[in-house]
Amino acid sequence: MKHFKSYSTIIVSALSILLCYNIYCLVELYQAISRQTVELISQSLKDADLDEVLNRPKKYPVPDSVPDYQGKSMSQKRSIEGDTLMIYVLDGEGEVTEVRKMPLDPGTNYSDIMVDEIGYGAHQTVDPIYPFYIADLDSLFQLSLSRKEISPKYAFVNKISSDGTVVDGQSPADIKESLDSVSICYNIMSGERYVAYYSSPQGYVLRQMLGIVLSTGAIIILIATALWYLFRTVSRLRTIEEMKDDFVNNMTHELKTPIAIAYSANDALLNYDTDNDLEKKTRYLNIANKQLKRLGELVENILAVSMERRRAMKLRADNILLRPFVEEIADAQRMTAGKDVTINVDIDSSMCVNADRTHLANVFNNLIDNAVKYSGDIVVITVSGGSDGICVADKGIGIPSKSVPYIFNKFYRVPHGDRQDVRGYGIGLYYVKSILDKMGWSISVKSKEGEGSVFTIKIGKDE
Known part of the structure; x- marks a missing residue:
């Protein structure tokens, strides 16, 4: 136990560093899952938008009068040049009226771009003919979230014009809680977009981390319990060792005392003429007898403890x-x-x-x-x-x-x-x-x- 304090300091320091690193990893994991959750919510909005625009012709009848867009219709032509998506806006006669450039990230998923293209095209075809109801998009957005097991307290969509004006939907100001948001542009030419507002998905994030958090907590508790038990046991052993040393020292002194007294009494009997002094002889013999009896009691105590330690007794x-x-x-x-x-x-x-x-x-x-x-x-x-x-x-x-x-x-x-x-x-x-x-x-x-x-x-x- 000589170096126990040093070893304990090293062990506690190492475990503290591991605990801090573990907490750091949990924080990083929480942030990563939070970012992934935002991406899932954004994808849910895209899915809801595509479902809504494709289902609108099935849900609502064709209007009696369809607007004539002859000579006024516009279309798009797109191509990828290097790391840039080129968008060419064409009028009804096929003339380029506007060119837009959209930088592409190195990790761009081109299948997502194709899905977006389908959505843009569907909006260009459906929006001028069929009416749009924000409640339909709200319900589809919430349904898409529930399929991904994300259940925020609030989740609704606003339709926003190119100048930022709310065209349709519930105002976020009506909600007392702090809300996050994601947006998608469903009409590149007009700049109109949908903005989805939702309350914090912290519960979903924590559910994703529940297994890791519980296992980490259990490991920390087990390690802390083991350390507490170790320190407690070592502390008790040190106390017992000190008490045992005191016992040995005291017992050594106690054993020497009756031996010395009995030896002195016996020496007096041998070296002095006590035959003619019966009283002195009796006193010396009583002293020796008393000390030998005391010595016997001490030995009995030691033997009693020794016998108790023999579990097979x-x-x-x-x-x-x-x-x-x-x-x-x-x-x-x-x-x-x-x-x-x-x-x-x-x-x-x-x-x-x-x-x-x-x-x-x-x-x-x-x-x-x-x-x-x-x-x-x-x-x-x-x-x-x-x-x-x-x-x-x-x-x-x-x-x-x-x-x-x-x-x-x-x-x-x-x-x-x-x-x-x-x-x-x-x-x-x-x-x-x-x-x-x-x-x-x-x-x-x-x-x-x-x-x-x-x-x-x-x-x-x-x-």
């Missing part, structure tokens, strides 16, 4: 009559407490559990020992049992509310700045919970500072 289940079992543990705790301890056992004499005797004894020893440590000079502990489970309650100093969620974590110790006399390693309650979990039981705690704590063990359903 098997428990030997026995039928245990709970009241005498707990009373025996309570008697041992009273003898070793070194202060006035009252332990009340309120368990029905017939209550029996199926559990590993050794590990269950360690569970009660840990809970009662903690209650003794974190109480005052006068200790009152109550162990009760019933259908709701087994409770170990004390009237000690209690646990701060902010520490309650963590007390069963390995190596965690509740900070008590004013309790320097209490030593511990943060493995007792962790061991308790681990063993109870393996037995299929559970444990919870309720505590209030200054009033004490209540640990409740829920016995498995099969008990």
Whole structure:
């Protein structure tokens, strides 16, 4: 974990760059689809115009009187010269009256030009004879849009003269929303054109991008979740590593202390004449015995954690009559407490559990020992049992509310700045919970500072 911060910075920076590039690509895609949508709307207007002018003779009867255009009719002749479309306007006698030039782009689709030519010719033939109704063009334009799955809120067409005057159609000023527009010139000679107004097709564009946006969003969420989980896991591992180092350092010191004291007491017995001083001899022996007992407890704690880590550890289940079992543990705790301890056992004499005797004894020893440590000079502990489970309650100093969620974590110790006399390693309650979990039981705690704590063990359903 030495270079974790540097690696994390590099990874986060790389992912940030990729995210920015991804957003840039999405914006470019949005703009490209928007341009394509405008082209589709323009094509829809052309399709609607061609359908309208070709269907007009079928829909409306021929007028009784057809205007005589003899000598007045005009026609067009077109040719492509290089990159320019030449349009020659001819009068009724075939004389060129006007020449127009239309530059062609390199990507010009000549089939589109042919379709436009058909439309121009149809207008020249149909417009002088059959009446034009803007409503027909509106409906065909909307139908063409719907075929392309484009459904703007507003879509209508205006007929515009060469000087920009609205000849026919709804005024865009009547619509409160902002409208976009496309136009086509249906009569090159007169300059008349159709202008289609439509509300923003943003919904259509977003629908086209929906799959990409959702997949991109899902990938971003997955990456963010994976990074969060990675950083969280590494952070927890670093915390555990620091706590483990503290545990090893503290345990090393604690192991050396009883060894040194016991060695000194034993050295005094060997090097001084204590045979004639029975009181001094007894005192040295008691000192050595007490320190060796303390050393044994430390070793037991280490072995308990080591055994818990062996997932293949098997428990030997026995039928245990709970009241005498707990009373025996309570008697041992009273003898070793070194202060006035009252332990009340309120368990029905017939209550029996199926559990590993050794590990269950360690569970009660840990809970009662903690209650003794974190109480005052006068200790009152109550162990009760019933259908709701087994409770170990004390009237000690209690646990701060902010520490309650963590007390069963390995190596965690509740900070008590004013309790320097209490030593511990943060493995007792962790061991308790681990063993109870393996037995299929559970444990919870309720505590209030200054009033004490209540640990409740829920016995498995099969008990």
